[in-house]
Amino acid sequence: MRDKRDVLLVDGYNMIGGWPGLAALSKNDLQAARDSLLERLADYQAFSGRKVVVIFDAYRVPGLGKSFTQNQVEIHFTKEKETADECIERLSYEFASxxxxxxxxxxxxxxxxxxxxxxxxxxxxxxxxxxxEQSEKEVKSKIVERSESASRNTIDSKLSPEMRKMFERWRRG
Incomplete structure (x- = not known):
């Protein structure tokens, strides 16, 4: 069965250059910047429900053109002599429905x-x-909300005072 979700095609190096944290990180460690981008996009994919496809430009790197999946995110390194823009155009045509x-x-x-x-x-x-960033805030708030509700005795909070007294008498024998 084909995947019918909306698709987000991401120009990977364009995001790395456009996000201040990743741009700074890429100056020292490009692989770490790519990994950080992919991790955040995987979380975003899970939150948004969109299929995320990331394209990295390998125009000057001979022998690439690889595609694989990492953390449910589809990743493409362009073919030799293919730009990320050309790959994005091709993929947007292929995904169109x-x-x-x-x-x-x-x-x-x-x-x-x-x-x-x-x-x-x-x-x-x-x-x-x-x-x-907005999706990350929402996820964090839901985690805090769930952990707070899990720490409360939810059954006890639903009992009437008479029922609590009755259970307490049974408990004490």
């Missing part, structure tokens, strides 16, 4: 105009970062 909305996360203005022509919606690097 009447029941699926395609979103493309890039701050590249030329790419934004091309994907608009294909019916996809664009999300800038900054907008995606804001959406991800």
């Amino acid at each position: 009447s029941r699926r909305q395609i979103y493309v996360a890039t701050s590249d203005m030329v790419e934004q105009h091309v994907i608009f022509g294909q019916g996809a919606l664009r999300i800038s690097a900054r907008e995606l970062l804001v959406q991800i």
Whole structure:
């Protein structure tokens, strides 16, 4: 059965360059920046319900063109002599269907105009970062809420005072 979820295509290096924390990290350790991006996108995918596909430009790296899945996120390194923009255009065409909305996360203005022509919606690097930070806040608040409710004796809080007294008498024998 085909996946009918909305799809978010992410220009990986565009996000790394557009997010201040990842841009700083990439100057010292590009792999750590990629890993951090992929981890946050995996969490966002679980929260949003969108299928996330990340494309990394391997234009100057011969012999790449690999695709794999990591933490449920589909990752593509472009083929030799293929740019991330070309790969995004190809994937947005492949994913297009009447029941699926395609979103493309890039701050590249030329790419934004091309994907608009294909019916996809664009999300800038900054907008995606804001959406991800908001989802992380919501997840944290739900975790705190659940841990607080789990620490309370929920059955005891639902009992009437008479029932509590009766159970206490039984407990004491």
